[in-house]
Amino acid sequence: DIVMTQSPDTLAVSLGERATVNCKSSQNILYDSNNKNYLAWYQQKPGQPPRLLIYWASTRESGVPDRFSGSGSGTDFTLTISSLQAEDVAVYYCQQYYISPPTFGQGTRLEIK
Amino acid sequence: QVQLQESGPGLVKPSETLSLTCTVSNGSISNYYWNWVRQPPGKGLEWIGNIYNSGSANYIPSLKSRVAISVDASKNQFSMELSSVTTADTAVYYCARSDNKFYFDSWGQGTLVTVSS
Numbered sequence: 001d002i003v004m005t006q007s008p009d010t011l012a013v014s015l016g017e018r019a020t021v022n023c024k025s026s027q028n029i030l031y032d033s034n035n036k037n038y039l040a041w042y043q044q045k046p047g048q049p050p051r052l053l054i055y056w057a058s059t060r061e062s063g064v065p066d067r068f069s070g071s072g073s074g075t076d077f078t079l080t081i082s083s084l085q086a087e088d089v090a091v092y093y094c095q096q097y098y099i100s101p102p103t104f105g106q107g108t109r110l111e112i113k
Numbered sequence: 114q115v116q117l118q119e120s121g122p123g124l125v126k127p128s129e130t131l132s133l134t135c136t137v138s139n140g141s142i143s144n145y146y147w148n149w150v151r152q153p154p155g156k157g158l159e160w161i162g163n164i165y166n167s168g169s170a171n172y173i174p175s176l177k178s179r180v181a182i183s184v185d186a187s188k189n190q191f192s193m194e195l196s197s198v199t200t201a202d203t204a205v206y207y208c209a210r211s212d213n214k215f216y217f218d219s220w221g222q223g224t225l226v227t228v229s230s
Contacts (some may be wrong), residue, residue, distance in 0.1 A: 042158075049207055049220035050158065061218065093158060097215035101173045104158040106193035 002026050002096050006062055007080035012113040019081040020106045023072075025095035030074050031098065038098035044107075045090045053092075054079065086112065107113045115140030117208050117221035125202075125228050127183075131195040135208030136220055142184065143168050146211045147191040149182065151204040152223070163211065164191055198228045 003026040013019040037057035042050035052061045054070040057077055067082045070085045081088055089112060094105040121133035135147065148163040162172035164182045172180050176195070184191040195202060205225050209217035 023211050038214070042217075049209075050217070051220075052216065052218050055214075055216045055218075095158075097211075097218065100161045100171060100215070102215045104160075106157050 001101060002029065002099060002103050003096055004096055004103055004105035006092075006094060006108045010109045010110060010111065011105070012111045013060075013081075013084045014113045015086060016083050017113075019084050019088070019110055021079040021092050021094075021110070023077040023079070023105050025075045025077075025096055026075075028074050029096045031096035037073050037077070038096055039070075039072070039077050040095045040097065041068075042093045042095065043090045044093065045089075050093060084110075084112070115210060115219050117219060118152055119206060119208050119221045119224040121206075121224060121226070123225060123227060125226060126230050127199055127228055128197055131198050131202065131206075131226055131228070132192065133206055133208075133224065133226070136192050136210070137189045137191075137210075142186050142189050142191070146213060146215065147182075147184065148209045148211055148215075148217060149193045150209055150220075151202075152208045153201075153204045161193065161195075161206075163215075172229070178179065200228050202226070203228045204215045 005024045007022045039057040041054040046048045058070040069080050091107045116138045118136050125131045131150040142150045143166045146163045164170040170182045180197045181194045205223040207223045210219040
């Protein structure tokens with residue numbers, strides 16, 4: 001199985017500041033034939049299901065605010081929130097779908113400083 | 114907007130079988146993969162398996178001997194059975210939709226299943 005490792009486990013950022021979450025896969029998840037990275041990001045607020053934010057490493061899902069962006073390729077990926085809002089407090093997960101079984105990172109808890 | 118809703122018992126005894134159903138509304142069950150994902154209390158997400166509307170199913174190897182996922186297209190429902198449960202199977206169980214790329218774009222609200230005598 002591909003192991004997804006996120007850092008940090010917990011992140012405290014001031015309102016209006018940039019938040020950056022990192023995700024590393026244990027093997028390459030860039031498919032050469034279509035040049036796509038098989039990586040998604042989710043946001044989970046307490047008591048709620050995960051919400052898809054980004055897929056193909058950098059494509060925002062419909063309705064997701066443009067302060068959320070994804071980047072990276074191969075084995076190293078980043079989720080960036082450009083200006084943290086109070087409603088962004090949540091746990092964030094990355095997930096690879098390059099090979100089965102799809103696997104998730106352990107999650108990064110984002111808090112307000 | 115498609116909606117998914119899990120249903121089933123919230124309490125299951127050890128060694129028994131956990132059975133859950135997901136009802137899909139505001140959309141067809143055709144042409145998508147239908148997934149089960151679980152989350153132990155305070156922990157991360159684990160994909161259990163999925164099924165296509167044709168009935169072809171895939172499972173995580175660690176649970177493959179105990180899990181079965183089925184689909185009833187006439188009812189717009191799919192179901193999961195997990196046998197010989199232990200306390201380690203206590204979790205919130207989510208149903209979720211994906212296409213053949215296996216990222217999950219719609220989720221149910223989740224249902225907590227506790228394994229306890």
